[in-house]
Amino acid sequence: MAxxxxHLEKLTATLANEKLPPVDxxxxxAAIVRxxxxxxxxxxxxxxxxxxIQALVALLNDYRRYIDLELVFDSPQDFLYRQKGQLxxxxxxxxxxxxxxxQPAVLPEIAGHEVVVGPTTCFSSVYFSTSLEIPVVGGGLEIRAKDQDFAISKKLFLKASHDAAFGAQHTVTKETHIGFVVSECKTNLDKTMFQEACATAHDVKAAVSGARYYLLCEWLDMTPLSTAPTDIDEIILLRKAKxxxxxxxxxxxxxAGRKANRANYLKHLTDNPFRVEVFERFINHIRxxxxxEAPVESDVLARGYF
Structure with missing residues (x-):
């Protein structure tokens, strides 16, 4: 499955951006070729x-260093660097x-599960846009959904009708995804982003009681706060650095400033690569x-807890 x-979509969108300097x-x-x-x-x-995992993370580090340093930082114009957040x-x-x-080659346990892996729009809530004076087919079933940077999800189809037989003319059908593992990816994590993630995690778990929410960030830009009172299962620091x-x-x-300080920036990237062990931790969470599995009564009685 494709x-x-x-990321390719962001590259092509940048290429089509009217504000992109001709020199870039x-x-x-060249970045698309790379x-x-x-x-x-x-x-x-x-x-x-x-x-x-080790080989994949090594390739990630190599490619990401190219994007951060050779494409963005080394640009003779300031557009790519100043607009990083938007691009x-x-x-x-x-x-x-x-x-x-x-993937099953890395995570064999996922084989056989009919799931969608990657960025997707996941179910958040449902509501009905109807009234007595203005009746709508199927009660006006509507779905609220939220874009997620990464999710392990399944397709979900919802039907609503005032007709018990769900006749085609009296039924509305909606398609969405239900997220079981949801992750938000941040380059820098500051306190505002942390608070937004807390709200997102709450919404995710309100929609799907068994969902898990992980916040993945590269660089820490705040004093660490406990996730215990939040709905975030864990914050994972991909580079383990500030x-x-x-x-x-x-x-x-x-x-001029980037050129003069290139060596220091390269050292910062080289000294703080994406860490294999944190990606392994994320994989182990999913594993x-x-x-x-549902607890077996005989095992529970033998252990004395569940």
């Missing part, structure tokens, strides 16, 4: 699950990478969910 390509157009073209090679290399990885050329790499990681201080980032605002 995997989603959110061939550089984006992207295609990255995908070929990801698909060519073999070995045991652990070997695959999403950086964190969309993670969104595209995760489906390559969550964001560069604002006074350091200020030097990168223009090409634990897939291995959960």
């Amino acid at each position: 995997l989603p390509t959110p 157009s061939p550089r984006i073209d 992207y295609k090679k990255w995908i070929v290399d990801l698909n060519a990885v073999t070995g045991t699950p652990q070997q695959r 999403k050329l950086d964190n969309s790499v993670i969104e595209e990478f995760l489906p390559h990681l969550v 964001r560069l201080n604002s006074n350091v980032r200020a030097k990168y605002a223009n090409f 634990g969910i897939l291995r959960n």
